[in-house]
Amino acid sequence: MAMLEVKNLTKIYSKGTGSQTVALNGINFTLEEGEFVAIMGESGSGKTTLLNMVSTLDNPTEGEVYIGGKNIGQFKNNELASFRRNELGFVFQDFNLLDTFNTKDNILLPLVLSGYSYDKMKKKLMPLSEALGIETLLNKFPYEISGGQKQRVAIARAMITNPKLILGDEPTGALDSGSADIIMKTFEKINTSGQTIMVVTHSVRAASFANRVLFIKDGKVYNEIYKGEKSNNEFMETISKTQFMMRGADYEK
Ligand SMILES: Nc1ncnc2c1ncn2[C@@H]1O[C@H](COP(=O)(O)OP(=O)(O)OP(=O)(O)O)[C@@H](O)[C@H]1O
Numbered sequence: 001m002a003m004l005e006v007k008n009l010t011k012i013y014s015k016g017t018g019s020q021t022v023a024l025n026g027i028n029f030t031l032e033e034g035e036f037v038a039i040m041g042e043s044g045s046g047k048t049t050l051l052n053m054v055s056t057l058d059n060p061t062e063g064e065v066y067i068g069g070k071n072i073g074q075f076k077n078n079e080l081a082s083f084r085r086n087e088l089g090f091v092f093q094d095f096n097l098l099d100t101f102n103t104k105d106n107i108l109l110p111l112v113l114s115g116y117s118y119d120k121m122k123k124k125l126m127p128l129s130e131a132l133g134i135e136t137l138l139n140k141f142p143y144e145i146s147g148g149q150k151q152r153v154a155i156a157r158a159m160i161t162n163p164k165l166i167l168g169d170e171p172t173g174a175l176d177s178g179s180a181d182i183i184m185k186t187f188e189k190i191n192t193s194g195q196t197i198m199v200v201t202h203s204v205r206a207a208s209f210a211n212r213v214l215f216i217k218d219g220k221v222y223n224e225i226y227k228g229e230k231s232n233n234e235f236m237e238t239i240s241k242t243q244f245m246m247r248g249a250d251y252e253k
């Protein structure tokens with residue numbers, strides 16, 4: 001089944017001066033349930049814009065997004081908030097943790113908002129924090145833990161509602177390569193347990209953990225490659241070559 005269908009999605013930002021930026025230009029792609037996909041593309045190619053449309057944070061100029069077969073453009077405001085909270089998980093570059101809450105409360109926040117009882121929350125919290133290796137950090141505050149640990153906490157918060165689709169915008173962007181690997185391995189593990197993941201990244205190394213890489217250029221999918229049976233190192237090479245070819249195509253214009 002298709003988990004995510006992006007159909008003819010266009011986003012045009014209009015500025016007061018009358019000038020326009022076409023950030024997405026009729027982009028089309030599908031993610032099947034259980035896929036782990038990395039989105040790559042140069043700065044300004046529309047990656048964050050795409051995530052904002054898929055995550056219902058902003059409205060497209062044209063086109064549709066279907067998640068689990070539902071057209072998210074047709075939700076009413078109150079449906080949208082609960083859909084976003086229950087069916088989607090977000091992980092950002094800057095973690096977005098609340099500094100006045102400890103780690104545990106940060107993770108539980110989406111459940112608190114959904115009105116869960118304390119007992120029910122505790123049952124969900126422990127196995128998840130153990131799986132992510134953060135069970136000893138639950139009483140600490142975000143400023144007391146490392147960037148890589150903060151990101152694992154942010155992943156726990158994104159996963160606590162058991163969302164169908166997990167979205168990341170440069171989730172390893174603020175991390176050194178060792179911590180980035182741990183985060184990407186964490187996504188790999190989550191994906192193996194059945195969750196669909198779509199992660200934007202500039203890092204070839206981070207992208208090599210995914211099963212498919214979509215390259216965005218001029219507001220469209222320009223190319224896509226599958227990992228297949230390749231090792232991470234082999235896939236990194238293919239990703240780099242594809243990036244190189246895409247740049248070469250620019251010079252030929
Ligand atoms: N709110 C906005 N108003 C006007 N223009 C915008 C807005 N957000 C993005 N843009 C423009 O749309 C284009 C795509 O931006 P977007 O942030 O999606 O790129 P990106 O691929 O995420 O880049 P990066 O890799 O640097 O994060 C850019 O030209 C950007 O300047």
Ligand SMILES: [Mg+2]
Pocket residue numbers: 047048049
């Ligand atoms: Mg961006």
